Amino acid sequence: MEQAFVVIAVALAVIIVIPAYRVIVGPTLFDRLLGAGAIGTKTVVLVCLVGVIFERLDMFVDIAVGYAILNFIGNLAIAKYFIVPKPDERLPVESP
């Protein structure tokens, strides 16, 4: 049973690396932020799995809660910060 969780955790570590491609070569700033947010969301699951493997889930779940909260607050703050209003370049509300 524990070996199955070890295998899933290793597979999840590989899955987490995949959006780093978008963080490195993303054409726009928002693509990089999206990749970073995707990595943060998947890391919460990885922290919980590590807690199961190490038999210390009661400690690691607190770390997971803190990581989820920091990820959300960071996403909101960055999204708020990078709004650059350009009224003449704004898209029309109904897309063609």
Added chain:
Amino acid sequence: MNVFDVVALILVIAGALFLLVGSIGVVRLPDFYTRTHAVGKTDTLGLVLAVLGIAVHDGPSLTDAKLIAVVVFVALTNPVGTHALVRSAYVSGLRPWFKGQPMPDDPTEDHHDDTPDHGAAVEPEEDRR
């Protein structure tokens, strides 16, 4: 290996598969808005399934309640964060990719241009704004 272990394993593997689909979508899809479409939903569902599977494996305890709190928190806040990022990109003037335009950033993909002149396909895009 009782029933709870089997259910926990199935839930965790299903969550990992959803996370894998989201990761592939981030890399493969053509523009920013379609990538958020891939990540915003599959990441939320994958995390909910995987953490619920871990909660089933752990059994009823205080840790289980904390795991369910993580599930509820992420299910509420992850779509909000994605929406805030998309709104910031839209207000900043990032253009979406429309059907028929060449792929924006994938040089390995061959461009299915119907028009022979490459520049003529971009011209009506400028009039639209």
